[in-house]
Amino acid sequence: MSDTIHVSRRSFLTGSALALGGAAAGAAGRAPEESLEAKDIHSYEYWAHRGDVRLYLYRKCAGDANRGKSDRPVLFLAHGSSVSSRPTFDLTVPGHGEYWFMDKFAQFGYDVWTMDFEGYGRSSPSHGNSNIADGAEDLKAASAVVQEETGQNSFHVYGESGGSLRAGMFAMNEPSRVRRLVLTAFTWTGKGSPTLEKRATDAAYYRNHNTRPRDRDMIRSIFTRDRPGTSDPAVGEAMADEELKFGNTTPTGTYLDMTTKLPLVDPEKLTVPVQIIRGQYDGIASEQDILDFFQRLPVPDRQFVILPGAAHLPALGRSRAQFWHVMRAFLDMPARVDTSVSSGERE
Numbered sequence: 001m002s003d004t005i006h007v008s009r010r011s012f013l014t015g016s017a018l019a020l021g022g023a024a025a026g027a028a029g030r031a032p033e034e035s036l037e038a039k040d041i042h043s044y045e046y047w048a049h050r051g052d053v054r055l056y057l058y059r060k061c062a063g064d065a066n067r068g069k070s071d072r073p074v075l076f077l078a079h080g081s082s083v084s085s086r087p088t089f090d091l092t093v094p095g096h097g098e099y100w101f102m103d104k105f106a107q108f109g110y111d112v113w114t115m116d117f118e119g120y121g122r123s124s125p126s127h128g129n130s131n132i133a134d135g136a137e138d139l140k141a142a143s144a145v146v147q148e149e150t151g152q153n154s155f156h157v158y159g160e161s162g163g164s165l166r167a168g169m170f171a172m173n174e175p176s177r178v179r180r181l182v183l184t185a186f187t188w189t190g191k192g193s194p195t196l197e198k199r200a201t202d203a204a205y206y207r208n209h210n211t212r213p214r215d216r217d218m219i220r221s222i223f224t225r226d227r228p229g230t231s232d233p234a235v236g237e238a239m240a241d242e243e244l245k246f247g248n249t250t251p252t253g254t255y256l257d258m259t260t261k262l263p264l265v266d267p268e269k270l271t272v273p274v275q276i277i278r279g280q281y282d283g284i285a286s287e288q289d290i291l292d293f294f295q296r297l298p299v300p301d302r303q304f305v306i307l308p309g310a311a312h313l314p315a316l317g318r319s320r321a322q323f324w325h326v327m328r329a330f331l332d333m334p335a336r337v338d339t340s341v342s343s344g345e346r347e
Helices: 085-089 101-107 132-150 162-173 194-208 216-221 233-246 253-260 287-295 320-331
Strands: 002-007 010-015 041-050 053-062 074-078 111-115 155-160 178-184 211-213 249-251 274-279 302-307
Touching (some): 041 101, 053 085, 053 101, 053 132, 074 132, 132 155, 162 178, 194 253, 274 320, 287 302, 302 320
Antiparallel strands (some): 053 111, 211 249
């Protein structure tokens, strides 16, 4: 059961609510008892365009979405380098607890959106290599759809790993679109990163190819390369089951950028509130590299959080409840109230 809606030369496909049996791949097989509020989460699908590139968008919220008018705060999630949006943020791991990031924040009261960047998942195959700059432009194209559908011209943005660089660049380029920015598994210069040092040995391959192999073992390695035991092995298997439906290759752009072009995000050009969340064992960036970035942020509304016992993707780790807690607290932060605000000092 679906309708096709045409708005301002963009076409959107609006799917039925999960409660009505319209859940798509990634949310299938969820047992009703796994979440008392799952029946209240509704899902929708849309398309945005960047030139002739079709970009798949996915949305979840508690209750029906009122087109053009949403009173819920909007949260947009940007996926990483190797896995598309829904296997990352809408993942079901039967019998192993809650992992569906989108449902969790929809239950918290957010209107939650995500997208497949060019060359990933359901979006158009990449004309190039889907690099960081292109990803920031993809987010810009998606933001027009979000505004059209919600009536809101700014929203919270979350990015993890390669998605954190895309989200950071988007926030630099379009600060009026971003309310609060959360960066996880982020890297600034790459200094002291064992993951990037190893990845750099293949930089010539990334430079000469627009895609790279991405099989089940590679997806499993996301959860084991830093610190085995920080994630449930079933998570990597479930993610691979969903992601490999789209093939066994993925774009090279973020890998090339992270091994040859860092830094790509200038902290002094970020004028929005920023939270940086780092897993204790994350090998994508050293703690000092991220602290150096954090200290250069010009906004006083900023947080640096280290999650003990977590690795590269805290949102999919065993201690994910801590991740949900700190991120939600940052997004729900009450407005600043002091004399400096009234005298014009920027937060």
